Each structure stands twice: as structure tokens, then as C-alpha cells.
Amino acid sequence: MVQPVWGEWWPMQDGQPTGWKRRDFMGAAALVALALGLPTAAVAFTELDEKDAPTSHQRTLMKEVSQLVIPRSATPGAGEVGAGDFAILVLAHGLENSRKPVKDTAAYARFLRNDGSVRHVAWLERELDLRAGGDFLGADATRRAALLGALDAEAFASRASESPWKAIKALIVTGYYTSEPGGSEELRYEPVPGRFDPDLPLKPGDRAISNDWTAVDFG
């Protein structure tokens, strides 16, 4: 899905999801936050339907998967900075069209919500276990990376694929580069550039600017 450019807007090819059931967002919020023992300042799993509240296994899995997507180098990896929890929260809230009904309902039958959307995290948990032929988290690091790499390659091989992985990955990436370590250590954060230089040499290894919002939306 492409969106932006400067100054003006343009049409989204894909609107936000419709058909939400209000019930899906009522209750359970405080309960869930409490059960997870989350500091309120961090990720708030507020207003989540109980069924969307992650199990501790799912949180561990999403942390590990995030770390596989963006591992530690000189800077922290995505799992370490909480991108997994961020993805869990915003997947349930519907970012990246994650609350849109899927077309292939048969393929995702066991993970469907009433609104026809997929419970992404539950799907991923089972999908990775299937591919691992057992507990994905129990496999060694090299194997985990290989299994996830294969899943990723398949999902992105075709534009038409509606693999839930696309949204999960997008939100892990978003979670990482909008975190302080991802946005300001791994990349440069320049809140007040103060000038515009239109043509500079780019050398290998130069850091990109995390808050170039036009590029974020459109790149």
C-alpha cells in the first residue's frame, strides 16, 4: 500500500478496515494489562478483546521473531526494544489492515475473528510450530532463522499473497524504527534539521534518517 507525498495528500489504495464490532473493543482492557503486569507507560494492551490478549508464550515468540527480523549488531535488535509487544498491540487494533476480513477464509479458518479478520499472532505461533515440526522456540537459532526466512520469502514472493506475515513483519519493522534505539541509535533522528541540503555524497554505511516521514510512508 502506497500513500504519501509532500504537501498534498493522495488516495489510499486501501482504506482502513470497516466492519468492526464495537463489542470487540469493550471490557477486558484493564484486566489484560493487569494480567500481563505491564507498566502503563510501556505498551498498553488496552481495549483488547480477551481473545486478542497474548499468552506469555505468544509474547515470547513475538519477541524472538522480532529479534530474528532485526537482530542485535552494534545496536539492539527489535526483540530487545519491545517491537514484539508493539506488534501484538497494533495488530489487534488494525494497523496495516490487520483487521480487514481475509478472502481465503478456509485457509485461516481456525484463526478467524467474528469480523472475518485473522488473529495474526495465533496464526504465526501455529504456522512456525508446523514448519518446525514441533516447538519452534525449541529449535536452535540457525534453524529458527532459516524457518522464518523461508516463511518470509514465500509471503513476499507474490503481491497477491495475503499471508498474515506481511502485516506482522511490517509492524515489527515499524516498532523497531520508531523505538528510541532503532530510531536514534541505529538510524539518525533529526527533529530540527534547520536546513535542506539538496545534493550530498552518500557513502556506504552512512546512516539513514529515521524521521524522514515522506520516505517512511512512501519509500
Next chain:
Amino acid sequence: MQFDAIVVGSGITGGWAAKELTQAGLKVLMIERGREIVHGEYETELKAPWEMPFRGVGDAALYAREYQVQSQNRHFNEYTQGHFVNDKDNPYTTAPGSEFNWLRSYQLGGRSLTWGRQTYRWSDYDFGANKRDGNGTDWPIRYADLAPWYDKVEEFIGVSGAAEGLPQLPDGKFQPPMALNVVEQHVRKEIAGKFGRCMTIGRTANMTVAKPEEGRAECQNRSICARGCSFGAYFSTQSSTLPAAKATGNLTVVTDAVVEKLDYDPKTNRVTGVRYINTKDGSRGAATARLVFLNASAFNSVHLMLNSRNDAMPRGLANSSGVLGTQIMDHPSTLSTIALFPQFNDRTTFGNRPTGVVVARYRNMDAMDGVGHSRGYSFQGGALQSNWGAGKREAGIGTALKDKLHSPGMWRMVLVAFADCVPRDSNRLTLDAAKTDRFGIPQLQIQFAFGKEEQAALAQAKADAAEMLTSAGGTVIMGMDQPGTGGMAIHEMGGARMGHDPKTSVLNKWSQAHDVPNLFVTDGAQMASSACQNPSLTYMALTARACDAAVKMLREGKI
């Protein structure tokens, strides 16, 4: 409350009306339905993504429930959501078979806080368009009538841009232009050489030179304008017209007060003032004045006139012609092309320039070379280098992905077409017969569709855009030729058009109602055609011109 003039709305045009009328010595009430927003107190302006509950991207669940329309536009995000209306609380209806996304900001400053700041003069190709192809009714003014007012507005608001000497996109009183980046410089040269077309830096109400006397600094190249800018570097009511109007001592501002209708006295044939509802406690109030300026934004001003129907004017205020509400427009717009320019991958930029570029119109000027349409289109867009956002859409995980996203990525150029919208009677506003809002005011109903002319223009634009970027050495990866839903250009206008003839138009050449001499409508409602340029500069120039005319008429005892 008794005033010389009441200005309804505090957005781009209301701010101008308040400034001009107070500076002329009139005691003015500016009345605004939304909340007060104080310049410099922009809540999210300085926040980093990690300081936002949803990292700046926002709560999609909330948006699906309460901001279904507003969240469709890309300026809407967690930082700016407080600068757009809540759709649930501010309903409107669409006629069966119609779709229209009405994007609004109800607050002190209106959409002056959220606008994209693109600032273009219209030309006589535009003011002469209806006369030439017979759609709509002829404008009663031409470029020469407006040129001095364009000068005045540009100088005051601060517009940066490059003079190009084009008749179809007249030069203005510009501050020094922002720079084209390395790819845009190349493409500009190629397009000029191969097609004789002009691609120039966006003319934008972001200042490159400070105005210390007005407390406004130059642009800091953050490109987060719609959060509000405490540098005052872009034009908004808050940064510019409001302080000027306040400085006269003649301005009274009332916020959180929605005007429900205008009062009309059939004996004098004058509007006498406005009735309003306090949005916080539901209480009602009224104010009177010798002049009323409607600046509530095009559709809201028409809505007010329709809702001010009375025994003497049962079809709506100042609607003896019966055309009030008809011929509304919005620019059909689409992403015409994206092309890759990897040959520049060893170059980069620094800073978030808050404007893109524009390719001036070139079709249907002196030769009628449009295929299936008789008006113009123009492109806005620019070249940019991808960054981590690309990682969301591509295969790859692990160190390879992290390394790739570490540095700026592939250069690409984007061209978005904006085309003329033909004025049609079938595109119109009415009062919904059944539904009311929380104040009991009838909801506005919008009936709107683009026609074959708009489709044809965007089809030609797509082909042209691909041709231009290919010949400049780019590799086209996609393009579209279908307009987005009506309203998505956020240039909704018309409904109370200006014209020579009181039988076929609502307003005369001074933006003054033919039927009611002390009523002026100076926002987008007055537009008789749409051009393909962004319209707000023209609204501002028409507002300043109408204020001058109104004050003269008042002094001469004519109204």
C-alpha cells in the same frame, strides 16, 4: 452582542476576513465552532515517536470507530488527529450511489493548521474556462482583477517559490525558493528539454526568510507542519492573520460556538446577525452586525445558507436563483506514476523539505490537445530516497535487512495528478430530509460523482507522467488513472458560485450575495470552476478583495 461585522469561521479565509475588516476599523466578531488552539501550545509538535502511545502511527481501532473518513488522508496520524474532526460527532450523509470523503478541521484556525501549504495563482485559462467550453457559468472576474490581491496575500503570508514566467501559473511575490534535490534538478532539465514543460519547486506558504516583526521564523525543514509550528514558519491563522487582527483591538473571538443560522429581515432585505449554539453546554446565543462574512469552508457556508431558509426565502438564504448547493467540485487526483532512479544512489539529501515539486499545466491551453477533456491537469510530487519504510514491504530478515535499512535506499520519483473538475448541476449539496446532528441541525447531504472528463484527464496524465519520467531515465514501476473518492483532494468547493447573472448565480463579483447586499461568502463556496491548482490562495485573495469592497460600500452607505 452588536458588531460591525461577523465572520463565521476562523480558518484560512476567516482569518483573512477578520484581519482585513479589523484593520479597516470595523469591530468584528469571529465565531468558531471548534476549540481554541493557542499558537505555540501544540501538544504533539516536539514529541518523538517513542513518546507517543502508538508511536505516531496511531490507534487504528479508534480510527475505525470514530475517524473513518478523516483517517483516509495521509496527514492524519497520531500527531495530528487532534487537528481533524471526529467523524462520529460530526456526521453528514451522502446521496444514494454517492461517495464523498469530507475532510475537516473544526478548531480555531480551521484547516489553516493542517493544510499542505501549496500556494498557486490561477490564470485566465482558469477564469476563462467556463466561458470557453460552456460548462458552468462565466466568472465575472479575470486575472487582472485579482492580481493585486494575490500580491498582497502572498507578501503577508510568506510564500517561497521560483519565478518561471508561465502564463498558466503566474509568478507571485515570492521569498527565495526551496531547493530542488539532485534528482528533481535532473528531471526538471530533461522535461524542459524534451517536452518544453516546466517542473518547478512547490510554491509553498513555508517561509525561507523570517519575519521577525511578526514573530515568525524561517522554516526549519522538519516537515511536520500539521502538528502546528511554534516557529510560525508556515501560514496559519494562528501564526499570521489572528495576531494581526488582534493587534487592532477590534477583534472579539468566540470559540466552541456553532452557528446554526443567519437571521434575515425581509423589511430591510438584510441579514441582521447569527444564531449559535454553545457546543459545550448546548446553550443558545445570538449576535448582530451590519455585515456578515461566511468563511465556514465551502460546504459549511452553503449548509448555513440552506439552513437559514425563512418565510421570505424558503429555498435558502440568497437563493432566488435556485442554484445554491449545485455545481460543487473537488479535484480528481491520483498517483500517476512512480519511477526508480538508481543512477543517483550515491547522492543523498539532508533535511525534511516541507514541499514537493509541481509540473505546471500544459494541456488545453492555446491548442486543445486534451484527449476526451477540455481543461487542465498538473502534477505534484517529488523525488525521495526510501528508508526503513521500505523494509515493511520487501522480503528479507536478519542482518541483511538491518544493514540494508541502515542507509538511505533507492531514489524514486512520484508524480500525482490533479485535474480540473467540471462543474455539474448533479453534484450538489442539500439538507438531509431526515437526519440531524447532536445540536438538532439538519445534516448536510452530499451528492457527488466524477464524470468521463475527469477520467479522461487522469488517463492522459498517467500516460504523460510515465513518458516524462521514462525519458528522464527513470524506470516506471506503477501508475494509476482512476480518481480517488470525491473529497480526497481536500479541495471541495462551489455551491454558491459567483456570476454575472442573479438568475444563475448566488454571488456577484465582490463575493456579495446578489439577493442580500450585506452578506458576503468568501470561502470556496464562491468558486465557479475548479482549475487544477490548489485553491486556497485564490480564496484568500478573493476574501481580501471582498473585504475592501464591503468596507467601501459600508462607508458609502450602500449597505
